[in-house]
Every structure is written in structure tokens, then in C-alpha cells.
Amino acid sequence: MGESPFMLIYGYESMIPVKVGAGSLQRDLFIVEDAEVNQRLHLDLLDEARMNSQLKLVAYQQRIVRYFNKKVKFVPFKVGDLVLRKVMPNTKIAQHEVLGANWEGLYIVKAIF
Template identity: 45%
Template sequence: MEVTNRTLLKIIKAKLNDAKGTWLEELPNVLWAYRTTTRTPTGETPFRLTYGTEAVIPVEVGTTSIRREMFHEESNDDQLHVNLDCLDEVREKASDKMTKYQQKMAEYYNKRVKLRRLDIGDLVLCKVTPATRDSTQGKLGPT
């Protein structure tokens, strides 16, 4: 949730760099952009994982595209039902992709970690916070 909020704030700041106060009008566009952008870990859009089909972006509505030319209203409902039936498989594949992505990121991180052995009696630096500070040591105690 925090990552989502941070991403949305970054998009809002980028879109509204100059226009101060129009963020409310721009918020639906930002949310639409976020929901219809493919995520790297899953390879899917949040919209597809929720509704089982890809969203038609507003630009496609006004222009002719293969997607619009091939649209047949009577077969569309059947196709939407098929997409909903396959939604569990799409979510499982996305979950598998996310697991592989997380493993790959962990391997990348672990390659760069330097192993450091500590023996009993070795001095280590400990961070002292106000909650862990010994109040009997006064001003000259560790900080």
C-alpha cells in the first residue's frame, strides 16, 4: 500500500509540476494511468488482474484501431465470460512471475552482501536511541 501511494504521489507531482490546485481534476487520469500500466513483477496490469480483461484507453476510443474494428457486440459478452473464467489462471501466472521476480531480486542483493564473521569479544557499533539510552550515564554516555 505504501509503495502504491508513493508511486501515485510521484505521478501526481510529475503531472502537476506547474499547475498548483488542479490535482483534484487530474487525479482520475493519474489513477487510470496507474491501473492500466503493466507492472514489472507480474507482467500484468492491475486492471486486468481485477476485471479479467484489458482496459480500452481513452485515446483508443476516439481513433480507429484493430481492437475497435474487430469489436462485435454479440461475441464480446461471450469473450468477457471466457476472460472471467480464465482470471484465476491469469492471477496464478502473475503470482508465479512475482515469486520469480522476488527470487531474482534477492539473488541480486545477496551477491553483493559481504559476509563478515564476528567472534565473541569483537567490538561492534550499536545505535543508541532515546528509548535504549541508559539515563544513569548522563551527558558523557554513548549517543
């Protein structure tokens, strides 16, 4: 998404404890007045950064959906077709464990909604 979760929540980047104790260029060049101005600027732009990251997330999810939907082949059922039904975890027979059937049926399609 381009932004860290910490940035999206608090409006500024976090500093890991190693940098705090050992010293870094970021800490050495720190000026309080500039930091306050930059923080106000970042807080003003925080909603925009959140919106941009949300848009990137939605675009990513749409790409993933398109990728997986390419593999799906639509097969319309007609009345009278024979179909199988996937066995769901709550309908599986517990004694069969891993070797149980994944599909059950043959069922006949009686109506299409």
C-alpha cells in the same frame, strides 16, 4: 508480470479514451456476441492469470534477493570482538544534521544469541 493491473482486476484490457473517440481497428471489428463469449472465457481464466502473475512476481523477488545477497559477506562475531553500531534516524542528534556520525561505538560483544 505479463498482465496489466486492470486486466488482473477486471478480467479484460482497458481502452484509452483516445481510442474510444478516434476509432480504431479494435472498435471497428467489435462483435458483441464474440465479446461476451471471450469475456466469459477470460473470467474463467482470470484466477489462473492472477496466479501466474503472482508466481512471476515471487520469482522476480527471489532473483533480486539472490543478486543482493551475493554482495553480503557473512562475518560471524565472537565474544570479545569490537563492533560499531549503525546510528538509526531516531537516535541521530538533530543538530548534527548531514554531518553527524553514521556509526557509534566501539562496543564489545559479550554474548552471542
